[in-house]
Amino acid sequence: MTDISYSSPKTIDEAVAAMVAAKGAGRILAGGTDLLVQLRAGFVKPGSIIVDIKKIAEMTSIEDKGGGSFKVGAAVTGMQLHDHPTFKKAWPGVLEAINLIGSKQIQGRASAGGNLCNASPAADSVPALVAAGATVTVQGPKGRREVAVEKIPAGPGRMTLEPGEIVVSFTLPARPAGSSDAYLRLIPRTEMDIAVVGCGVNLTMKGGICTAARVGLGAVAPTVLLVEAAAKALIGSKLDANALEAAAAACRAVCKPIDDKRGTIVYRTKIAGVLLKRATAIAAERAAKN
Amino acid sequence: MSKLHVTTTINGEPTEFLCEPTQAVLDVLRDQLGLTGTKEGCGSGDCGACTIMLDGRMVCSCLVLGAEAEGKKIETIEGMAQGDHLHALQKKFIEFAALQCGICTPGFLMASRALLERNNNPTETEVRYWLAGNLCRCTGYDKIVRAVMEVAADMRGAAR
């Protein structure tokens, strides 16, 4: 009845080969916190091949490359990242975003790679990774390539990956002293919800002036957005009320949200601005200490 | 659609089982191994009633494939008491009336033990956030949180 099969390749080449052989019916299993829900609900098509990538070392390892740069395997769990000795200091915003994916139980399994490839516009880790300027290493039948994280999602449930391609790892760039980041999301409860809006802000401060900024915004459009206009409003400012309001307005302006069970268009748009201001304040405070 | 043969350790006992490629550890435990102490409340990782430990990390067993347990160490509620001695958390949950209907209790106990193994001096807020993935509809959480805090205090006292 359940002609769905399971494989657990030991190398990325094997995994890619399995995905190619599956001819579009391959499903990558990292933490399984989305895939298993779909499986149990009967949403995974018969004939699918589950490719468990957790036996591949590169997928599950964290590498501190110095200067704030990290390489994080696509299947590294939130808890693993939380317990890493140096990651938190360098990328607190990315860590808090990944650590907001589900409960502590989910944290033991869920990964940023899975979160990205589930391709939900409300994925918590993605706005923070976009703000961080993270790139993604993708491997497929034609070899490896590096892609900016914001280029991966194509729409709800859809990605720009070519057939057979797999997300292998994330690379977080090195950056100067005075840099830090923050991620905030709005949920109706204090835990266990999908973001109504998520906002990641990554800043570099020098002498009280913002010299670099990136802003990622989630759950307000079909894909997570890199809000360049918001970053522009922050750069060169002292993060004063006018700059913050201009950045918040830029965030509101790019919102193309929907009314659904989690929020309304009006509410999401408003909250995008609120979170931008709050996340910026936290990132700036952290940056001042770095 | 042949079944997969999995070799694992459950509550310290070497255990082998056969499972469908799509079968979750929760179903293997409950339906094949008779370990029904692990409960299903939602099947989607939202209630925590099926919490187990997998290689020392707490997970929802509804969201782990049986096949993934190959070579791994599983701990369930059935392994929490040692012989005829209840774990301190089990005792305190009874003493503090931290359970009413009891369906969420195995999951709360597994999650609480995992917390105290990492941190035996949690604040109330830390306890509440750690346990946010476990739903309880009977108690309003008050007595559960108190029981966990009290056991943590006892552990610190004993360690002194």
Add this chain to the structure above:
Amino acid sequence: MSKQKYKWVGTRPDRPDGADKVTGRARFGADFNMPGQLVGKVLRSPHAHAIIKSIDTSAAEKLPGVKAVVTAKDFPEQPNLIVPTGEMQVNLRDITRNVMAREKALYESHPVAAVAATTDAIANAALALIKVEYQVLPHVIDVAEAMKDGAPLLHDNLITEGVKPVPTKPSNIAKRIDNVKGDTDAGFKQAEIVVERDYTTQPVHQGYIEPHACLASMAEDGQVQIWSTTQGHFQVRGFCSRLLNIETSQIRVTPTEIGGGFGGKTVVYLEPVAVMLSKKSGKPVKMVMSRDEVFRASGPAPGGTVHVKIGAKKDGTIVAAECTIALQAGAFPGSPVGPACWTSFACYDIPNIKVIGYDVVSNRPKVAAYRAPGAPISAWGVESTMDILAQELRMDPIDLRLKNAAKKGTKTSYGPVFDTIGFVETLEAAKKSEHYKSKPKPGMARGVAAGFWFNVGADSSAAAHVAEDGTVTIISGNPDIGGSRASLALMAAEELGVDYDKVRPVIADTSSIGFNFVTGGSRVTFATGLAVVNSVRDLIRECKVRAAKTWGVDPDGVIWENGCAKPAGSNVGEFEPLSLAQLAATAGKTGGPINGHNQLNAQGAGPGFGVHIVDLKVDRDTGIVEIGRYTALQDVGTAIHPSYVEGQMQGGAVQGIGWALNEEYIYSAKGKLDNAGFLDYRMPVASDLPMIETVIVEVANPHHPYGVRGVGEVPIVPPLATVGNAIARATGVRMTDLPMSPPRLSAALDAATPRMAAE
């Protein structure tokens, strides 16, 4: 108080089922299995409203591994007859249609067929092979819409009850209730201030963590066994008997441990289907709902509309009050609109009251009882209006309630006159509480509201057996949903004068004890407790007879004290006392086993009153509410096991907080539930809450030997308005629609301060 009066009552020993429940031994609904059992699954309607033109099960029946398929054709038609179930009533004609749709599917996920197969996967495949031809009809979800002329009609034969002249045309309004005391027109003429508002609430689910589950086996000789997670195994037996035309005594239902119910497990969904599948297949059949099925097809509590008008003098004396309540019944008549009406003004001694209620059907799952059914909805309206009145009169909200509080002798709007009740004492305890006397922390605002529930008595049976060694088994027939075994054992130990651990309480199946009404209505510790106390007294009477026989004296010459028979009157000092163990050892010579029994229809359930206090903070930018401090106070009569009394108060309060802030059923335009899971049906999680402080008030119920009142239901009644009242005081914005979720509260705040919205 009770601590001095009693040795056991009022203490906090470990519960008898504790060890089983912390080790995973306790067996709940889905934990029972039989050799050779099949998996039963239900095919459900994808439409909110549709005529079922045909069902073709032939392909499913042919699938290897499929052993039985059932549809409504397998269930006999039922009469138009209303029977009680828990706190609500159901019509047999309707309930068989709710278990399996007949002419029409009336809500999304209404069962239309079921299969039994050897595996889960085969059962799922079989469901996919069943061909149902539907004619989709327009649907109606909202209660106000359903009441309008021209709304899609669910039942062609539904004529509104309680209206004169009798309507000639069918509608979705099943019933109108009128509840009048005095003359409100005259009353409002005396009023110096009148407050009038409209409120709405959304349906909410009981949210028990354990899905419905059962295992049923019908043997070749027609004997049926059922294991079911239920609040009333006698009701399961009764419904299966009625719906399947099986003699009642042929059915034996064993209640499993129950993983929460809150009223939602007082009805049947799976059991009749499982029995029918077992009958057709000749095998035991196990059925377990998924969480999705629980949300879509098991009873939520209704949503509704409430219109409240209260008139008062400037000193706060209420002179007249009116309330109109319309509740969603779901697909079949039978919302708890009656209790919603009767409880609405029960807290207050008001000379002129008029309450009108409507029971309205719409294309939603049939509602089931949920903790004080109906009462939180009317209390949301009434207690919010009381708060507005207090604000307008510049009165302390507790003082306003004290001024009008119901007391002994107050005649309710629905008839009865209150005996001894503890509302005044509870209000005074609230006023004196450390919480109320303290100032809210900076940024926090305070809300207060009250609540009432009748509490229920009804039918109970119990037995007490002395074992050969003199220890005692207490046998009763109500599933223990929150610690009732402990409280029954405490009362038995107190009566017997023996230690708590010498008394073991068990819950018997339907064939091993006489009839018991459901675990519901906050009745078990009161009514079944009374039956247990009486059965122990019967046992003691028998013990005295045996001692008299042993001593060769008249039974009147024996008293019972501290667990022993002792000589009394002229016999004092003549004989050594006889313990239960000694009496048991010689029982064979004095008349055989020593047992006691009792059965009763308990009268005099003591009404319960609660007052809740909250301090909370509103994030004006986001509409998010943070609960900072919460206190629940309640008159419980006597707290038999205070820990479980507190647990009821805390759990009920938190369910009410969820109802107030985030919980709701959200339907799509197609009439499908959009949030059928714990992710988007947002029940409170641990990090949403502070500790829930409790103050137990004990005003003994004169109709129970230990003064017990029901406890479990009152605590869900006040929280909705308690939270709303605090939000109003925090923001200046009065919310009238539930839930007060962040998007709604934010929109209300922005509407009140347009400047912010423009920002």
